[in-house]
Amino acid sequence: MDTRRFTDLAGQMMRSALDSWRSGNRLFSVLHAGMGSEFALKAVLCHHDPLLISAHGDRALRFHALGFGGEKGVKPLEQARTIGMADAFKDAEVVMRGRMPVTIDAFAPVMEARNGIAHLAHHDPTTAERVVSTALQVAEAIREELETPAGDFWGEYAHTFHDLAKVGSMPATPSIDLEQVAEALARSEAAEAERAAREAAKSSAAAALTALNRIFSGDRALATDKTAGDALNICRRAVVSTALHTSAMRAQRAAANLLKSYGYLTPTEDQHVPALEAVTVKSLVARQVMGAFRDALPAELQFALSAPSGDVMWRPRSYESPEFGTYLFRWAPCPACPAWGDLYGWLEHDVCNDEECRSGGSYCGEHDEGPPILGHAQIFACPMCCLVLDADQELAAAHMELAALYEG
Ligand SMILES: [Zn+2]
Numbered sequence: 123m124d125t126r127r128f129t130d131l132a133g134q135m136m137r138s139a140l141d142s143w144r145s146g147n148r149l150f151s152v153l154h155a156g157m158g159s160e161f162a163l164k165a166v167l168c169h170h171d172p173l174l175i176s177a178h179g180d181r182a183l184r185f186h187a188l189g190f191g192g193e194k195g196v197k198p199l200e201q202a203r204t205i206g207m208a209d210a211f212k213d214a215e216v217v218m219r220g221r222m223p224v225t226i227d228a229f230a231p232v233m234e235a236r237n238g239i240a241h242l243a244h245h246d247p248t249t250a251e252r253v254v255s256t257a258l259q260v261a262e263a264i265r266e267e268l269e270t271p272a273g274d275f276w277g278e279y280a281h282t283f284h285d286l287a288k289v290g291s292m293p294a295t296p297s298i299d300l301e302q303v304a305e306a307l308a309r310s311e312a313a314e315a316e317r318a319a320r321e322a323a324k325s326s327a328a329a330a331l332t333a334l335n336r337i338f339s340g341d342r343a344l345a346t347d348k349t350a351g352d353a354l355n356i357c358r359r360a361v362v363s364t365a366l367h368t369s370a371m372r373a374q375r376a377a378a379n380l381l382k383s384y385g386y387l388t389p390t391e392d393q394h395v396p397a398l399e400a401v402t403v404k405s406l407v408a409r410q411v412m413g414a415f416r417d418a419l420p421a422e423l424q425f426a427l428s429a430p431s432g433d434v435m436w437r438p439r440s441y442e443s444p445e446f447g448t449y450l451f452r453w454a455p456c457p458a459c460p461a462w463g464d465l466y467g468w469l470e471h472d473v474c475n476d477e478e479c480r481s482g483g484s485y486c487g488e489h490d491e492g493p494p495i496l497g498h499a500q501i502f503a504c505p506m507c508c509l510v511l512d513a514d515q516e517l518a519a520a521h522m523e524l525a526a527l528y529e530g
């Protein structure tokens with residue numbers, strides 16, 4: 123990523139923030155303003171030296187910045203770690219020599235906004251206005267610093283961006299495509315997942331070392347290659363799946379909040395966003411997060427994402443009699459990832475169509491012995507990518523059978 127690319131992305135995000143503001147979507151305006159100012163900060167640092175955005179002297183970034191990117195042993199630039207937003211702000215203050223228009227304290231809410239709309243569930247309109255204007259001020263100061271033409275950066279907002287009231291009253295609100303916004307969300311959550319995968323790789327190495335030390339300092343008889351290998355794999359699997367689940371759950375919450383901000387609460391007949399769009403948004407986010415996580419994971423840890431082997435596999439099974447409560451009754455392929463997801467629902471006794479069978483004469487063999495039981499799907503939850511579909515319309519839109527014969 124170079125200055126030009128960061129500046130383009132910053133402008134694009136800030137224009138989306140203004141589009142959202144114009145159409146009254148505060149939550150998205152805040153999210154995009156947060157993302158836009160992060161790109162702006164990185165642009166101004168890159169402009170002075172790309173090394174300034176490298177996290178703790180990241181090796182890949184250092185070499186790429188110095189022109190050794192093509193050499194053997196230098197990781198691709200996409201895998202380089204860049205500094206966090208707080209450091210980016212403080213460093214930008216330095217290179218801007220007093221021309222940064224706001225303090226880090228004033229900028230703090232913008233940094234929180236960058237962490238995703240999930241964190242903004244309780245935002246109120248006054249906070250939104252302050253966050254967006256702060257982000258706009260920072261972006262404008264950096265635009266001037268980089269001498270980017272205002273028309274290129276702000277587009278049609280070149281004369282109004284500093285006045286949110288004016289932006290809000292601009293006529294002919296452009297329609298914001300939910301999908302487009304969802305894709306931006308998926309991209310930013312995927313970037314987080316990538317970071318999480320790299321962290322998981324690091325802590326898995328540490329966890330494995332601890333496990334091996336325990337084995338070898340304990341019962342010598344147990345210290346065989348096999349037990350050591352098993353312990354190592356269990357450690358790795360635990361670290362990797364925890365990291366994946368944290369990222370995936372966070373992303374699903376963000377997707378649910380996005381849908382909520384577009385008026386999708388509980389699907390009804392005259393819902394704003396049809397169930398199909400909701401399923402599309404949720405699976406898009408789940409798929410991209412999962413994919414980014416998988417791609418960022420080193421080869422030796424990939425096994426943790428495959429179907430668990432017999433000794434590790436544990437699945438909740440119902441132990442209550444079918445009359446009680448909602449519980450897991452069936453597995454179904456996940457629409458977002460290659461895993462099997464869990465279908466929760468309620469069960470009811472059914473009557474067999476076969477008269478002989480019904481009267482207790484000869485068993486038809488079409489269902490479990492005894493009267494057939496019907497399972498009604500209510501919630502689908504994927505244990506891998508954390509996709510959750512929790513309305514009948516969503517399950518139907520994902521082509522899942524709403525009622526099926528229960529096989530205990
Ligand atoms: Zn029957």
Ligand SMILES: [Zn+2]
Nearest residue numbers: 456459504507
């Ligand atoms: Zn899944």
